[in-house]
Amino acid sequence: MIRKKVDNVQEALEGIQSGMTLMLGGFGLCGIPENAISELVRLGVEDLTCISNNAGVDDFGLGLLLQKHQVKKMISSYVGENDEFERQMLSGELDVELTPQGTLAEKCRAAQAGFPAFFTPAGYGTEVAEGKEIREFNGKMYVLEEAFAADFSFVKAWKGDEAGNLIFKGTARNFNPCMCGAAKITVAEVEELVPAGQLDPNEIHIPGIFVQRIFQGTNYEKRIEQRTVRERL
Amino acid sequence: MLDKNGIAKRIAKEVKDGYYVNLGIGIPTLVANFVRDDISVEFQSENGVLGMGPFPFAGEEDADIINAGKQTITTLPGASFFDSATSFGMIRGKHVDLTILGAMEVAENGDIANWKIPGKMVKGMGGAMDLVASAENIIVAMMHTNRAGASKLLKQCSLPLTGVGCVKKVVTNLAVLEVTGEGFELVERAPGVSVAQIEEVTEGTLVINGEIPEMEL
Helix, strand or coil: CCCCECCCHHHHCCCCCCCCEEEECCECCECCCHHHHHHHHHHCCCCEEEECCCCCECCECCHHHHHCCCEEEEEECCCCCCHHHHHHHHCCCCEEEECCHHHHHHHHHHHHHCCCEEEECCCCCCHHHCCCCEEEECCEEEEEEECCCEEEEEEEEEEEECCCCEECCHHHCCCHHHHCCCEEEEEEEEEEEECCCCCCHHHCCECHHHCCEEEECCCCCCCCCECCCECCC | CCCHHHHHHHHHCCCCCCCEEEECCCHHHHHHHHCCCCCCCEEEECCCEEEECCCCECCCCCCCCECCCCEECCEEEEEEECCHHHHHHHHHCCCCCEEEECCCEEECCCCEECCCCCCCCCCCCCCHHHHHHHCCCEEEECCCECCCCCECEECCCCCCCCECCCCCEEECCCEEEEEECCEEEEEEECCCCCHHHHHHCCCCCEECCCCCCECCC
16 A cells, blocks of 8 residues: 555645646535645745636635735636636736636546547637637537646545545535646545545545545535525425 | 526427436526426536436535535436536537527527626636537527617627537527528417517527417427
């Protein structure tokens, strides 16, 4: 067994520097690496390029990094629900690259799987395809999109073991598995960290080979963005 | 004339037994309420779930189980969760049978614009570009005109495009229209709406062949 366990979030983020490109898992506030984000805020690293489907809300998730002006550029598919984001974007402080959601996921997976680029039909004929190579396959037009290159990837899983194997829960899975092994260093935080041998190898979603550091997360808030319920009849 | 629920009810008739369906935010979400209960259908949400069920009862919300609108949801027997790349693999790989989404504008050649208004805050395209570029069966659910009363069915989109030549069918508060090589072919009228009324608010080429039946809801 190759041990990936580190003792805490401080150790997990060792080597992080201003100017780096980071991947952060999550969809909205679901499945975001809460502990890593808090530590990034505490460390005060700046000029970050963040690859994340969304940008959090004003007072939670990536919104916390935006409030401290630590982000130079966001690469996302949807960035609503965040006033500070909007302010920084309109004032030109923040550079934003909007990418179709499926393309965003695939640019992560391509980096994970060693593909430099891939063709996708998404965005063909739109401003997203401007300046990119276009090719026709079987009568349909496709856009060449390149894999991401990132320094750190921060993911959140439900359970993990000391070997870095991960299991996700519900739709908190989202971009997290795609980002594992897609950066130079992948840091996984989990709600429950167990000794190797306690997770069934048949049930593993992401093998530990894609993870360099894993730690037991603490104080998960798991905020709900849109609480919707139905009446009991 | 139909209200939003009426549009959703009409679109629900397009949902067939055995379909996997992706519903966009807004009117499309309402379609789930009107699908016949004697057929088997699974709803996909692109954030990573197939087999979406209704909203949870109060107290049973789970922060880890949401839809693409970030709303808390439940799952039905047979449901599954998966990552975002797999989710868009389902969409791109044409495994999803029907995509229903909203639009700001649709052009008579099937172009669609629904993500960006120049001069306004751009929130992003989310999964819309992937959905429209990949799905073969796309139905647009929208009002026939915008808030200013201008037609949303145009010769050419004026807003930045989400996808080109991809819309096959449009269901509005006034009509069901199919996008053919010649323009918007009027297929059905909403209850109480005349062909003339539809002509008046359709800027794109409207193709009318014979008697146009009223929708059955």
